[in-house]
Amino acid sequence: MNPADKTFAETIRARLGDDILRPVEPRYLDEPRRRFVGQAGLLALPRTVEQVAALVRLASEARVPVVPYGGGTGLVGGQVMAEGPAPLILSLERMRAIRAVYPTENILIAEAGAVLADIQAAAEAANRLFPLSLAAQGSCRIGGNLATNAGGVNVLRYGNARDLCLGLEAVLPNGDIWHGLGRLRKDNTGYDLRNLLIGSEGTLGVITAASLKLFPRPAGLGTAIFQVASPEAAIDLLALARDHLGETVSAFELIHRQGLDFLAEVLPDVRQPFDTPPEWSVLIELGLPAGHEPEAALESLFVAAEARGLVSDGVIAQSAAQRDALWSVRERIPEANRLIGSVSSHDISVPISRIPDFIRQGGQAIAALGPFRVNCFGHLGDGNLHYNVFPPKGHDRGEFDDRRAAIKRAVHDLVHEFEGSVSAEHGVGRLKTGDLERYGDPAKLSAMRAIKAALDPLGIMNPGAVLSDV
């Protein structure tokens, strides 16, 4: 492959005009956890799918690698290419239109560069809900959310990005435009190219627009934090909640004392829900149809759970401000984590019923490696834990750089033993290609390589991401 050099820039300008290229600012080469530093030959900012197709076709002819770029918020380095010939960064940021909203059909069509929060707002303006919700929603873009099959806090009820997408417009590695922006809930005509592109992290093509599912906005929202006896009790509480409240349980987030202690340590302005931080608690959110009282529903859930010995204390929000306050406990834990500085972070999932054993054995495995602090929190209803390992109090993560690999290996080996995933919602990117090799099913890996070679025989699309060897 060749670098995106001056000659290639001239080819692009001759074809698409001067305006399409911009100088590469440092932000395109950075990523939130600073584990990777990217490089770039050129930065292109197309305005239309036809321009994207032309860029990909030119790159294909010149054998220049292409890195599709959304909001740059990915946590696994999928958006930064640190090695190889300097790529063309293809940013979708100028393609940010909400092309259409169909309230009757509960469908919204957005371009790939639309910021997630803008899509949420457009849905709300039509009295609908677009439920994808995650920490980076103010800056991540829907194309990246789809390319990485993003998760977040509402997956329990509404599914992940994959489940929220009905159709795509995309440019394939040969420059073909796939016009697949259907508004159909059912379409069984041929292979599922949509889901193949979703989660392929820019290695099989560039998503340029998506047809997205909207939902009725719940008439009443209720939020509570309940203190639970153990992770087992949290799982039983979830089952009880779903028995009582069906699909209206929209979030069910496990919180460990360590997270609350971190908040107290570095973000003391966050109001703690309990005087004494409990070992385990859960944040529950309900979204109920009209005519139902969320507070009453949460109270009756608490009473039923208390009778079973699952919960011992709880705070039920009585106002929107109190709901926000409870949510900020959960939402600011990642910020506290960053301020403390983890030695190693893990985005993992295991079968839900095995979570308690995983937490126990994980704690033992980490303790055997040193006096680390573990903050284990996340989307319990999805079996998805953020299992992050921190230095002892008063120490800096930098002191333990040489332990990171051993910690990561211990956690991932245990996840594998528990039939789990070492990337639940963040993707493989460039961070976990070795894990995919190590833990991935050989038949699946071989099929993935065959698919990559079939759709991108020149290997120009986001080289080194997902599959390191193609």
Add this chain to the structure above:
Amino acid sequence: MNPADKTFAETIRARLGDDILRPVEPRYLDEPRRRFVGQAGLLALPRTVEQVAALVRLASEARVPVVPYGGGTGLVGGQVMAEGPAPLILSLERMRAIRAVYPTENILIAEAGAVLADIQAAAEAANRLFPLSLAAQGSCRIGGNLATNAGGVNVLRYGNARDLCLGLEAVLPNGDIWHGLGRLRKDNTGYDLRNLLIGSEGTLGVITAASLKLFPRPAGLGTAIFQVASPEAAIDLLALARDHLGETVSAFELIHRQGLDFLAEVLPDVRQPFDTPPEWSVLIELGLPAGHEPEAALESLFVAAEARGLVSDGVIAQSAAQRDALWSVRERIPEANRLIGSVSSHDISVPISRIPDFIRQGGQAIAALGPFRVNCFGHLGDGNLHYNVFPPKGHDRGEFDDRRAAIKRAVHDLVHEFEGSVSAEHGVGRLKTGDLERYGDPAKLSAMRAIKAALDPLGIMNPGAVLSDV
């Protein structure tokens, strides 16, 4: 390719024993609509995934075509190979075990040959719901449901087969076993092979087992049939119902007078909901959590809809027997259709808001072709209509065999013009390969061919299905 002949039979017996082959009974060569007559060299009935893998590998070595076979209920000929060298029929009927049920995780693992009704029953025994529900559920098998991405009456709330599957075990065309039976709600490690196999109709591999999603069983079920003023009114009623009742609306089926007239004509034992069959009516089903009265909810929906002029009459079931009676109106319409005998049947979808115009223009297009009767009914909430064209009363479908192609073309052209799908839930099979060529997106078709060639370079898996030219 070579036929599955006596020499190949000896190879199979030498490797896997005498018991694995059985004589080919006529039922394996038949299909429900009798448009195709299959052929078979051999019939194999493996008991394990290892035997399936061995069979596929032997077929690959001998260049013998393989037709995976489930319940044989498919309506598009995907399970019958009428042309080419006589294939090996690989029936999954001996692999019918429910391998495990995890009520806490809401997961059930079934082998591909498990009959859908048996899976529903196993879920119910664990106080859970497996919501896939369709007319053939007493004989169709889950492997076939997944291979064709089956739909049915509960898609509105729970999604189609694709949405109900968390993981697969499958044999790829080279004989590799993919062990992908995860119990994870979130797993972003690599390309989505699961969804690629789902809906590929046996052309990319053989599904041998699936990890399936279960749901809480709704505490209260409610069923009603409301007479609606028009298809527009039906769509507005659906929106109103979802505003009032959120996701608890689990079915929303449009019924045209023609279907009720057919019932009166050929199935007079079916009790009609109204004295005079209305032009349009809808069957609504609610599944509510504990503490809610379905009858009251349906009544208040009716009152609100009546105030808006959407409905004029209605029947709300007051008992399980009455619920069954209302459902039998909807469920026996396909049987009445078969007894009348359609000239041409179409499983189509269009964007929901365009349904009324589609019905109007479709009626005009058919009327221009002759004095046909149209029975248009189905899953309105999914935009999925079964649009079936019948001979005039007193005439036999056989008289109009020469009109079938023109009718099909007129309907499918209109569907395409309306941005719809010519196969909403039945698949492409061998019946609609020409339609896929005609209406399919060229970039998608070309990607499909590349994927097929990459995963099945010898072209042994279900040749002639989905893609006729590979």
